[in-house]
Amino acid sequence: MSAKESLGYYGQKKHKPWFDEGCSKSLDQRNQAKLQWLQDPSELNGDNLNNIRRETSRHFRNKKREYLKDKIDELAMNSKNTNIRDLYGGINDFKRGYQPSSNLVKDENCHLLADSHNILNRWRIHFSQLLNVHRVSDVRQIEIHTAEPLVPHPNKRYKSPGSDQIPAELIQAGGEILRSKIHKLITSIWHKEKLPDQWKESIIIPVHKKGDKTDCSNYRGISLLSTSYKIVSNILLSRLSPYIDEITNELYPLNC
Structure with missing residues (x-):
């Protein structure tokens, strides 16, 4: 059995690691509410869209805060255990932030x-x-x-x-x-x-x-x-x- 079949490949890092299945469902609900409002722009559908937008944004913020807290705890643990490679790698990720790639x-x-x-x-x-x-x-x-x-x-x-x-x-x-x-x-x-x-x-x-x-x-x-x-x-x-x-x-x- 080859290494590819037995071990596979490393997965690529996601742009938003905190974006899980719950976030995906919230996003689908928001898109569905927006589609319903576009088809029938009534006051009821507008209020429903605004409420779902607020709930979705709140859910995203909470998920991002949880992710950042876990990353900070991970950095503290790496510092305590003198895991220098992962420590500096995590610090560099925070410093760089998101950088869009371009092939031009x-x-x-x-x-x-x-x-x-x-x-x-x-x-x-x-x-x-x-x-x-x-x-x-x-x-x-x-x-x-x-x-x-x-x-x-x-x-x-x-x-x-x-x-x-x-x-x-x-x-x-x-x-x-x-x-x-x-x-x-x-x-x-x-x-x-x-x-x-x-x-x-x-x-x-x-x-x-x-x-x-x-x-x-x-x-x-x-x-x-x-x-x-x-x-x-x-x-x-x-x-x-x-x-x-x-x-x-x-x-x-x-x-x-």
Whole structure:
């Protein structure tokens, strides 16, 4: 059984988490009362609509107050238990509030693009210009022993998966059976000397920094790679790291 069938996906956060089934029923009653008043704008139907509107608004306010109280209690509990991640996440949610999302971007001539095909093509051009830069660099100027690793540590959690949609937590919890499967996959790749096509794909997520949200230059791109590929990369890095300084010193000895 696949992870999708056994575990499913995380649900998206709702814009109004406090909006429950009771709120939905109150909203339906208000809409029904308004429809009845539009069909027969009598004084009786008008009074009924106003009363239901007041009751619906009161019900919404009470639900929102209950939700905010629960969130404040949750923040206090996270602070008491030193659950820093959830504490700061909740505080940031309060600070940001609701922010409507927009996919509109500007082209090279500052004209807004609304068509999805043109928007995707604009992002493709933007990141191609950033990533596909042809330049010659002197290898001797690179400080290999102090360079930051390009792949996050495999034990880090809460990382977005790549095109395989497999989070690192799933592999960590897979046990010996899953590790054996991954080992067979890596062994097969090593003998065939060919990576799976999916490992060559990278999903680029634009993250807004500041400024105009329709300007592509105000975003930084985050590349999401396959989790299995990152495991192999970390294995190779750990195997090669002890030899890097030795090989570098032989190729480019320091002048004494």
